[in-house]
Amino acid sequence: MNDWIFHLIEGGGYWGIAFLMALENIFPPIPSEVIMGIGGISVAHGRMAVAPLMIAGTIGSTLGNYAWFLLGRALGYERLKPFVDRFGRWLTMDWEDVARLVVFFQKHGQWVVFVMRFSPFMRTLISLPAGLARMGHVRFLVFTLAGAAVWNAILVWAGWHLGRNFGALEKYTGPVAAAGMVLLALVYAWRVVRWKPRER
Structure with a gap:
């Protein structure tokens, strides 16, 4: 994957x-850390x-996020109700939670x-609920x-600072991403086990 990214940037x-x-x-x-890190090295x-x-x-990042935002706007959160009612436990939320969100x-x-632009795991996914909530286009684009x-x-600064030592960039981003994924999986499992539907 990294070699493909490197050659595409070079070409x-x-x-x-x-x-x-x-x-x-x-x-x-596809990791932005590697893409912009290679750019910094260049x-x-x-x-x-x-x-x-x-x-x-930055324009590429914004356009990619805008695609998810537009998808959320097209769907609208009301269409999620049957899905949430059926799979609430696995989402660890019920419809009242969705409405509050x-x-x-x-x-x-x-x-x-x-803020989520700095999260390795949520910086893309956060655009979908923003669209579902029908956030304004301009407000979403400006903050994204x-x-x-x-x-x-x-x-870019990290890539520039590391210079030719591209392996060092991978050495840090890989373990951090893996640790974050494990932590998220544990938190999710804990929420599923403890989740109870709200009494109506």
């Missing part, structure tokens, strides 16, 4: 960065410049979208763009 330049970052937000297994070697790299990466998103969702810009700047 596609800034367009390759934008394409990969959009794809990363539609298919989360800056250190004089093959790329910071400003167009940041623009390409939608109200929360309508009031404060922009900050959730911004801002969060993506900050996150990408951190990754």
Whole structure:
């Protein structure tokens, strides 16, 4: 996977960065840490410049998230009710929880979208509930763009700092991602075991 990303960046330049970052937000297994980290390494070697790299990466991230947002807007959260009623235990929520989440998103969702841009696991998925809650297009795009810009700047700096030592980048991102996945799985299992439907 990393070799494919490296060759696409080398051949596609800034367009390759934008394409990969959009794809990363539609298919989360593609790691933005590697994409923008390679971009930072290219800056250190004089093959790329910071400003167009940041623009390409941030626009790509925003477009990828916007695709999930539009899907959520098209569905609407009302269509989820039969699904939630049937699989509430595995979602660890009932319909009242969904309704409260939608109200929360309508009031404060922009900050959730911004903060989740720094989460390896939720930065893409958070766009779907934002769309389901029918957050405004402009508000979603502004806060997604801002969060993506900050996150990408951190990754570019890390890649630039590491220079040629690309293996060191993988050494840290891999274990952190794996530990996070294990932690999330344990939290989810705990919630499923303890979850009880609300008495009506």
